[in-house]
Amino acid sequence: MSLSPPDGQVDGGDGGGDGYRRLNRKCMLSMYIDHAISYAIYLAVYLLARTYAQGFLGQYYDLVLHAFAAVLVVVLVYMAAVPPVYYARYRYRITRDRVDVRYGVIVIRHILVPIERVHQVEVSRGPINSMLGLADVTVTTAGGEATINYLEIDEAEKVAELLNGLIGRMLLERRKTAPAAPPGLAND
Amino acid sequence: MSGEKIRYHQSVIVEKSLSSLSAMVLLALVLATQLDRTAVAAILVAALAALLLFNYRQWRLTTVQFNETDVVVERDTLFKMKKTLPYSKIASVNVNRGILNRLFGTSKLQININSGSSATVPEAVLTFRQDTAERIRSVVSQRIYDREASPGEDEIAGSLVSFSPADVIIHGLFSVPTHQTVVASVFLAYSLFEQYLSVGPGLGTDGKALVSLMMFVLIQIGPSVSLIFHYYNYRIYRRGDTVYLQHGLVRTYRTSFNVSRINAVRIKSTFAARLMHRSCIEAEVVGLASGSGENLRPVLCLLKDDATVQKLLREVVPEFVYERSPEKQPESAKSVLLIRAATASLALAVAMTYPSLYVYRGAAALPGAAGAVLPYVLPLVTALAVFAIFYAAHVSYRITEFDAGKDLFTFVNGAVDRETVVMNYDKVQMVRITQGPVARIFGVSQGRVYLLSSTGGTSVSSGYFSGSLLGAVGETVMERIASGEYDYRKNCV
Numbered sequence: 001m002s003l004s005p006p007d008g009q010v011d012g013g014d015g016g017g018d019g020y021r022r023l024n025r026k027c028m029l030s031m032y033i034d035h036a037i038s039y040a041i042y043l044a045v046y047l048l049a050r051t052y053a054q055g056f057l058g059q060y061y062d063l064v065l066h067a068f069a070a071v072l073v074v075v076l077v078y079m080a081a082v083p084p085v086y087y088a089r090y091r092y093r094i095t096r097d098r099v100d101v102r103y104g105v106i107v108i109r110h111i112l113v114p115i116e117r118v119h120q121v122e123v124s125r126g127p128i129n130s131m132l133g134l135a136d137v138t139v140t141t142a143g144g145e146a147t148i149n150y151l152e153i154d155e156a157e158k159v160a161e162l163l164n165g166l167i168g169r170m171l172l173e174r175r176k177t178a179p180a181a182p183p184g185l186a187n188d
Numbered sequence: 189m190s191g192e193k194i195r196y197h198q199s200v201i202v203e204k205s206l207s208s209l210s211a212m213v214l215l216a217l218v219l220a221t222q223l224d225r226t227a228v229a230a231i232l233v234a235a236l237a238a239l240l241l242f243n244y245r246q247w248r249l250t251t252v253q254f255n256e257t258d259v260v261v262e263r264d265t266l267f268k269m270k271k272t273l274p275y276s277k278i279a280s281v282n283v284n285r286g287i288l289n290r291l292f293g294t295s296k297l298q299i300n301i302n303s304g305s306s307a308t309v310p311e312a313v314l315t316f317r318q319d320t321a322e323r324i325r326s327v328v329s330q331r332i333y334d335r336e337a338s339p340g341e342d343e344i345a346g347s348l349v350s351f352s353p354a355d356v357i358i359h360g361l362f363s364v365p366t367h368q369t370v371v372a373s374v375f376l377a378y379s380l381f382e383q384y385l386s387v388g389p390g391l392g393t394d395g396k397a398l399v400s401l402m403m404f405v406l407i408q409i410g411p412s413v414s415l416i417f418h419y420y421n422y423r424i425y426r427r428g429d430t431v432y433l434q435h436g437l438v439r440t441y442r443t444s445f446n447v448s449r450i451n452a453v454r455i456k457s458t459f460a461a462r463l464m465h466r467s468c469i470e471a472e473v474v475g476l477a478s479g480s481g482e483n484l485r486p487v488l489c490l491l492k493d494d495a496t497v498q499k500l501l502r503e504v505v506p507e508f509v510y511e512r513s514p515e516k517q518p519e520s521a522k523s524v525l526l527i528r529a530a531t532a533s534l535a536l537a538v539a540m541t542y543p544s545l546y547v548y549r550g551a552a553a554l555p556g557a558a559g560a561v562l563p564y565v566l567p568l569v570t571a572l573a574v575f576a577i578f579y580a581a582h583v584s585y586r587i588t589e590f591d592a593g594k595d596l597f598t599f600v601n602g603a604v605d606r607e608t609v610v611m612n613y614d615k616v617q618m619v620r621i622t623q624g625p626v627a628r629i630f631g632v633s634q635g636r637v638y639l640l641s642s643t644g645g646t647s648v649s650s651g652y653f654s655g656s657l658l659g660a661v662g663e664t665v666m667e668r669i670a671s672g673e674y675d676y677r678k679n680c681v
Contacts, residue, residue, distance in 0.1 A: 097666055097669065097670060098666060104622075104623075106624070106625055107622055107623065107624045107625070108622070108623045108628065109620055109621070109622050109623075110620065110621040110622075110655075110659075111618065111619070111620045112618065112619045112620075112621075112662040112665075112666075113617075113618050114616075114618075114665055114666055114669055116669050116674070117616075117617045117618065141617040141618050141638065142617050142640040142645065143616075143617030143618055143638035143639045143640050143641070143645040143646070143647070144617060144618050144638035144645050144647065146618060
C-alpha cells in the first residue's frame with residue numbers, strides 16, 4: 001500500500017480510479033468460518049429443541065420446529081450468499097482529511113469520519129482473523145465509531161500508523177500556528 | 189482557593205452511610221430467616237458501626253485542593269486515588285441540594301469535564317457548607333467561563349420568560365413521549381377490562397388489574413410527577429456566553445454551561461402538546477452529569493406557546509437560529525414510507541391474530557353488551573392501528589424536512605412527537621448515509637449524524653432524501669475544516 005500519494009490522497013488504491021481500496025479475498029474465508037461456527041450453534045439449539053422440547057411445547061411442538069427449520073434454511077442461504085456480496089461491495093479510502101467506508105449487503109452504508117474528529121485508533125483481531133492474518137481497525141470519535149474490517153495485519157498496522165501520524169501532525173501544526181486559546185475555552 | 193488541602197463537610201459520613209442502609213436492611217431481612225432477633229440486631233449494629241467507621245476514615249483521608257490551574261481530589265486510603273481536573277477541561281460546575289443537604293446546610297458541587305466516555309457521571313462530587321460551596325463555585329466558574337458568578341446572583345437575576353406552576357404541571361403531564369402514554373393507556377385499559385370481568389359471578393382478577401394499574405402509574409403518572417418536582421420554580425437566563433438554569437422542588441438544581449458547549453438544540457412537541465400549540469426546547473450539552481440517573485439533557489424552555497419558545501430561542505441561543513429554507517422529501521420517499529407502513533401493518537396483523545382469537549374465545553360467552561362488543565375489540569384495535577400506521581407514514585412524508593444552512597443544518601422528524609433538531613456543522617463527529625433495499629429502488633437514502641451529547645454520543649436521523657443532498661452535510665464539515673472556518677479551540681472535546 002502506497003502511503004505517499006499525490007493530491008492529498010493517502011492510499012494508492014486497487015479498488016478503482018476513485019482511490020477506494022478493496023478488501024483481501026481472505027475476508028470471505030473469515031466470514032465463512034465465522035458463519036459456520038454461528039450456524040453450528042443454531043443447529044445445536046435446533047437439535048436440543050427437537051430432542052427435549054416436546055413436553056414444554058406441547059401441541060405447538062411441530063409448528064415451532066417447522067418454523068425453526070425454515071428459519072435455519074433462510075439463515076443458511078443468507079450466510080452462504082453474504083461473504084461474496086460483502087467483499088464485492090466493501091470499499092474504503094483514507095485521505096489526509098477523512099476516513100471513508102462504503103459497505104453493506106442488504107442495507108448499504110456510507111460512513112464519513114473527518115480525521116480531525118478522530119480520538120482513538122484501535123487494531124483488533126480475533127482468533128479466526130489471527131489465523132488468516134487479518135485485523136480490524138476501529139476509528140473512534142467523540143460521537144461514535146467506524147470500523148474498517150478484514151484488513152491484512154500489515155495493512156491494518158499501516159492504516160493505524162497512518163491515522164495516528166495524521167492526527168499527530170495536525171495537533172503539532174496547531175501547536176505551532178495557533179495563538180493562545182481564548183479564555184474559557186479548552187486547550188488541546 | 190490558595191492550594192491548601194481541604195476536606196468535605198462531615199455530613200458526607202452520614203450521607204454515604206445512609207445510602208448503604210437499604211442494602212443492610214435487606215441483609216438483615218435475609219439473616220432474620222436464619223438467625224434469632226438478637227443475633228440479627230447485633231450483626232446490624234456491628235455492620236452499621238463498621239460502615240460509619242469506614243466512611244469516617246474515607247472522609248478523613250480524602251482531600252480537595254484548588255490550585256491555580258487545576259482541582260486535585262486525593263484519597264489516601266488502601267485504594268489510593270488522585271484525580272486532577274484542569275480548569276481548561278472542566279465543562280461545568282453545578283450545585284445540587286437534596287433533602288440531607290438542606291438538613292445539614294450543605295451543597296453538593298458537581299464538576300464535569302468534556303468527556304463523552306464519562307458523560308453520565310460527574311468527575312467529582314464535593315460536599316461543602318453552602319456558603320463555601322457557593323464561594324468555590326464562583327471562583328471555579330470564573331476560571332472556566334472567564335467571569336465570576338457572584339454568590340447569590342441566581343436569586344437576583346430574573347428568568348427570561350416566567351414559568352408559572354401551571355406551566356410546570358402542563359410540562360410534566362404532556363412532555364412525556366406519546367408512545368409512553370399509549371403503552372400506559374393500554375395497561376390502564378387492560379386493568380379496567382380485568383376489573384369489568386371480575387364483577388361477573390365467580391370470576392376473580394388474580395391481581396392482574398392491580399398489576400396493570402401499577403404499570404400505568406409507573407409508566408405515565410410516575411414520570412409526570414417526577415418532571416413536575418424536577419422543574420418546579422423553573423428559571424433560565426443568560427449572561428455573556430453562559431446559560432444558567434435553576435429549578436427543583438425537593439432537590440434543587442443550579443446548572444450553568446457555556447454556549448459553546450451546546451452541540452445541538454432540539455425543539456420538541458408531543459402530540460398532546462401540539463394540540464395545545466406548545467413546544468419545549470432541549471439542548472445537547474456534554475458535561476452536565478449529576479450521577480443520579482436523571483435526564484441529563486438540559487431543558488432550555490418548558491412546554492410554552494410556540495411564539496414564546498421562538499422568542500426564548502432567539503434570546504438564549506441565537507447561535508442556533510438562522511433563516512431556514514427547508515427541503516421536503518422527494519415524491520419517491522412516499523413510496524418507501526408506504527412500503528414500510530405496509531410491512532409494519534402486516535407484522536402487526538400477524539402478531540395480533542392469536543391475542544384476538546384468545547379474547548374472542550374468552551369474551552364471546554359473556555352476557556349482554558359485553559358479549560357483543562368485547563370479542564371484536566382487538567380486531568378493531570388492530571384495524572385502527574393499521575390505519576394509524578398509514579396515517580403516520582402520510583404525515584411523516586408531509587412534515588419531514590432537511591435544511592442545510594451556511595453554519596447550521598436542521599432535521600425535522602416525527603409524525604407523532606415532532607422534533608426539530610438544529611445542529612452546527614462544527615459539532616458533527618461522523619456522518620453515515622444508509623440505503624436499504626426499498627430505498628435503493630426509489631433512489632433515496634437516510635442520513636445519520638453522530639454528535640457528542642449529554643449522555644456521551646447520540647445520533648440524529650434524517651428522512652428520505654437523495655444521497656447527494658445528505659452527502660452535502662459531510663462535505664460541508666470537511667470544507668469548513670479545510671478552509672479554516674472551523675475553530676477547533678471552540679469545538680474541541
